[in-house]
Amino acid sequence: MTGPDLSVIVPMHNGEATIGRCLKSILGQRCGKSFEVIVVDDASADQGPELVKKLPVRLVSLAQNLGAGGARNRGAREAQGKILVFVDSDVYLVEGALEKIGVFFDRHPEYSGLVGNYTSLPADQNFCSVYHNWFTAYHHDLSRENIEWFWGALSAVGKEVFERLSGFSEAYPGASAEDIELGYRLSESGHKIRYFPELRGIHGRRFGIANMLYNDYHKSVLGLKLYLKRKPTGKHPHGFSGLINGLNLVLAPLIMLCFLSLPIPGMILPWLLLSAVFIALNFKFHRGLGREAGLYYLLPSLLLHWLSFNAIALGVLGGLIGLALGKGLESKSRWV
Numbered sequence: 001m002t003g004p005d006l007s008v009i010v011p012m013h014n015g016e017a018t019i020g021r022c023l024k025s026i027l028g029q030r031c032g033k034s035f036e037v038i039v040v041d042d043a044s045a046d047q048g049p050e051l052v053k054k055l056p057v058r059l060v061s062l063a064q065n066l067g068a069g070g071a072r073n074r075g076a077r078e079a080q081g082k083i084l085v086f087v088d089s090d091v092y093l094v095e096g097a098l099e100k101i102g103v104f105f106d107r108h109p110e111y112s113g114l115v116g117n118y119t120s121l122p123a124d125q126n127f128c129s130v131y132h133n134w135f136t137a138y139h140h141d142l143s144r145e146n147i148e149w150f151w152g153a154l155s156a157v158g159k160e161v162f163e164r165l166s167g168f169s170e171a172y173p174g175a176s177a178e179d180i181e182l183g184y185r186l187s188e189s190g191h192k193i194r195y196f197p198e199l200r201g202i203h204g205r206r207f208g209i210a211n212m213l214y215n216d217y218h219k220s221v222l223g224l225k226l227y228l229k230r231k232p233t234g235k236h237p238h239g240f241s242g243l244i245n246g247l248n249l250v251l252a253p254l255i256m257l258c259f260l261s262l263p264i265p266g267m268i269l270p271w272l273l274l275s276a277v278f279i280a281l282n283f284k285f286h287r288g289l290g291r292e293a294g295l296y297y298l299l300p301s302l303l304l305h306w307l308s309f310n311a312i313a314l315g316v317l318g319g320l321i322g323l324a325l326g327k328g329l330e331s332k333s334r335w336v
Contacts (some may be wrong), residue, residue: 005033006098007081008161011040011071011152015089016048018204021123022053025092025201033083033102040071048089058240068152071177076159084162090155094119112161112191113183115140115147116154116199120292127300128207132215134232134289134301135204135308140195143238146292147195149238150183154201161191171322171330177222181329183229218334220315225329228319234239243283247311249316251278252309255284262298268295268301279304 009027012019019039037057038262041049043065057106060078076084083105087093097116104114117140122133140151150157152168155192165185168178186193190313207215251274258271279286282305290298322328322336 002186003080003082004036005081005102006031006035006075006083006084006085006156007039008035008037008087008098008172009072009075009079010037010087010089011042011068012044012048012052012077012089013042013065013068014044014046014048016044016046016051016088020051021092021204022087022089023052023057025094026098027055027057028086029093029098031098031099031102035098035222036080038075042066042068042071042114044173047076053132063274066170067172067176067178068125070170072152073167073170074131076162077160083156084159084176085153085156086152087201089202091153092123092204092295094200094202095152097154097199098202100196104194104196104256105156105158108194110192111133111194112158113150113186113193114156114193114199115149115183115193116201117141117153118153118203122205123204124204124206125204127297128209128212128304129203129205129287129308130293130297131209131301131304131308132207132212133203134285134292138288140286141197142197142242145195147193147238148183148187150179150186150193152179153203153245154199156188161186165189172222176218177226177329178259180223180226181230182227187223207242209304209307216308216311217315217318221319221334221336222329224316224319225323228323229329239282247281248278248309250260251281252306255306256310275306 038060039052039057040060041062041064060074072086087102118133118137120137122129168182172178183193255274255278258267258274261267279302286298286301289301318336322331327336329335
C-alpha cells in the first residue's frame with residue numbers, strides 16, 4: 001500500500017489554546033497531494049491532547065518532555081510520507097500551503113528543504129504580538145532565495161535526507177536552536193534549502209512585553225553561540241544579519257544609558273540625537289509595519305523596537321559570558 005505524499009508533523013506542549021485552529025487549518029487544506037497529520041504531544045499538562053483526539057489525526061504521546069526537536073523527531077519516525085512538513089502548534093496554515101509545498105518539490109527536486117514565513121499580521125492584534133510577528137516576517141523576507149538555515153515553525157524537508165542526518169539535535173533545551181542547527185548540517189552536507197515566501201502561516205501565539213523580551217533575549221543567547229560555534233562559512237545568512245541590525249545592537253544600549261543619565265545636565269541632546277539616528281536607521285522597518293498593520297501601531301513599535309534590541313544586545317552579552325564559562329549550546333541555562 002502506497003503511503004501519503006506529505007506527512008505533516010505538529011509538535012505540541014501545552015497547546016490547548018491554539019492546537020484546534022492549527023489542526024483545522026491543516027485538515028481544511030485543498031491539496032493535490034495526499035497527506036497525513038501527526039501530532040506529537042510533548043508531555044502536555046493541559047487539555048490539548050483531549051482536543052486532538054476529537055479530530056481525524058494521529059496522536060503520539062510522549063511520557064516525558066523532550067523539547068521541540070525530540071518531538072519532531074518522534075513524529076518523523078512515525079511518518080509515512082516522502083516529504084516531512086513541520087508546523088508548530090500555534091501556526092495556522094493559509095489556504096493552499098500544502099499544495100505549494102507539493103508543487104515546489106515536484107518542480108525543484110534539486111532542493112532538499114523549504115522554509116516558509118508568518119503572514120504579516122498575527123492572530124492576536126495587541127501591540128506586542130503585532131510588533132513581534134512583523135519583526136520575524138520582515139527579517140525572513142530580507143533573506144536570499146537560497147539559505148543555510150531551517151525554521152521549525154513552518155518548513156518541509158525530504159524524509160530520506162532528514163533521516164540520513166539523524167534529524168533535529170535533541171541536545172538543546174526546549175524549542176531553541178535545533179532548527180537553525182539542522183539547516184547548518186543540511187548545507188554542510190551539500191543539500192540546498194530554499195526560502196519560499198509564498199508559504200505562509202498565521203502565528204497564533206499571544207505576546208506581552210515580558211514574554212516578548214524574554215524570547216528576544218533567549219534567542220539572542222542561542223543565536224550568538226550558534227553563530228560563533230556552528231555557523232558554516234557561506235553566503236546565505238538570515239535576513240537579520242545585516243549592517244543596520246549590527247548598528248541597532250550598539251545604538252539601543254547607548255540610548256538606554258543616555259536615558260538613564262537624563263538627570264545629568266547636557267545629556268538630553270545626545271539622547272535625542274541617538275534616538276533620531278535609531279529611528280532613521282529603521283525607517284523601512286517601521287514604514288512596512290505601518291502599511292501592514294496601520295498607523296495605530298506605528299508609535300508603539302518605535303518603543304518596542306528599542307526595547308527589543310536592548311534585550312537582544314543583553315542576550316549577545318549573555319551568550320559571550322556563557323561561552324566564557326564553558327556553557328555551550330547544550331547548556332540547560334536559558335540565561336547564559
